[in-house]
Amino acid sequence: MSGALEHLRVLDLTRVLAGPWATQLFADLGAEVIKVERPQGGDDTRGWGPPYPKNADGREIEDAAYFFAANRGKKSVTIDIAAPRGAALVRELAARSDVVIENYKVGDMRRYGLDYASLGGVNPRLVYCSITGFGQTGPYKDRAGYDFIIQGMGGLMSITGEADEVAGGGPMKVGVAIDDLMTGMYATTAILAALAHRDRTGEGQYIDLALLDVQVAALANQNMNYLTTGRSPRRMGNAHPNIVPYQMFATADGAINLGVGNDKQFQKFCLVADLECLAADSRFATKSARVANRQLLIPRIAQRIACQPTAHWVGELGKVGIPCGPVNDLQAVFEDPQIRSRHMKITLAHPAADSVDLVANPIKFSKTPVRYTLPPPRLGEHTGEVLRDVLGLSEAEIEKLKAGSIV
Numbered sequence: 001m002s003g004a005l006e007h008l009r010v011l012d013l014t015r016v017l018a019g020p021w022a023t024q025l026f027a028d029l030g031a032e033v034i035k036v037e038r039p040q041g042g043d044d045t046r047g048w049g050p051p052y053p054k055n056a057d058g059r060e061i062e063d064a065a066y067f068f069a070a071n072r073g074k075k076s077v078t079i080d081i082a083a084p085r086g087a088a089l090v091r092e093l094a095a096r097s098d099v100v101i102e103n104y105k106v107g108d109m110r111r112y113g114l115d116y117a118s119l120g121g122v123n124p125r126l127v128y129c130s131i132t133g134f135g136q137t138g139p140y141k142d143r144a145g146y147d148f149i150i151q152g153m154g155g156l157m158s159i160t161g162e163a164d165e166v167a168g169g170g171p172m173k174v175g176v177a178i179d180d181l182m183t184g185m186y187a188t189t190a191i192l193a194a195l196a197h198r199d200r201t202g203e204g205q206y207i208d209l210a211l212l213d214v215q216v217a218a219l220a221n222q223n224m225n226y227l228t229t230g231r232s233p234r235r236m237g238n239a240h241p242n243i244v245p246y247q248m249f250a251t252a253d254g255a256i257n258l259g260v261g262n263d264k265q266f267q268k269f270c271l272v273a274d275l276e277c278l279a280a281d282s283r284f285a286t287k288s289a290r291v292a293n294r295q296l297l298i299p300r301i302a303q304r305i306a307c308q309p310t311a312h313w314v315g316e317l318g319k320v321g322i323p324c325g326p327v328n329d330l331q332a333v334f335e336d337p338q339i340r341s342r343h344m345k346i347t348l349a350h351p352a353a354d355s356v357d358l359v360a361n362p363i364k365f366s367k368t369p370v371r372y373t374l375p376p377p378r379l380g381e382h383t384g385e386v387l388r389d390v391l392g393l394s395e396a397e398i399e400k401l402k403a404g405s406i407v
Contacts, residue, residue, distance in 0.1 A: 003030015021184030027073025135210030154215025
């Protein structure tokens, strides 16, 4: 079966995570993705270790595990875009591509003649997506913006972590670069929408995507809690601002996350937990009452849950349809029978590491399945192939470019 996007070529001028996350998704869906990297060093994340994958002899390879997380399925081409001939090569690739994604600082692409105005002039059908910390406009447009900085500026850390008055309380970042990942997903959605428009009209277009905008948009119901009341939501640890009980509880041997979303579920939970008195108590019988009286309710539930091991609660609550689950570390995640049955770990052959374990794409298609055609590439691994097969350069021309340190 063919990939859904195998008719597309994506020119990837991104590095680190937000852009590479988007282009990896395009590769999974069948697109040809050409990743242009600096001849010296390449994508920053190639060196963001340890850890580094190991080969069969137990020796670490040169690229970090971080790089492997977001770069499978791509062809790596090394080109010095600061050199006029290097920039010209990228323009030629863009003329033969459907999509360009870049995450350089505002104005950098214009200096090299690789901005949308330049590339769109030679390829009017081109969809061009720029990803920056703060966007192409506004007073912060020239600032650098890493995910951690944006999590703080965009409000996420103000609602993540324990309350100030609790031991260890204070603002806390999410344990993964969630804004980078969300921005990559928004970029993919935006590009697909622009391609749909192009299919109807023949016209490409420019997409301006900012990490800060995405972080603000992704706060979802917490945004509306503020806009509705005028009061900024507070950090509540693992608790939910609108639903009770909906948080983590310690068990006799670990912890579970419990999500009781409505009054009927609360009645079932109380029956399983031998806490029927709570379901009959007017202070807790309705969702609104439970939110208002959470300080009275949560300690009683916590005391009861702590009496039994995690497996007991997962099993018994699962029987009556109460959402709950263990709090797993990653070893437990990849040993979980559900994760195994869904084939969320894949293994690909790799020229330096023999084989590497990677995380699968979660999308399950019925007719155009996700394909894993290439492992994360070695730096410049496909330079000759792309220059020859896409641009039609001869071996002599390629050797001349190498001799001049252009590629």
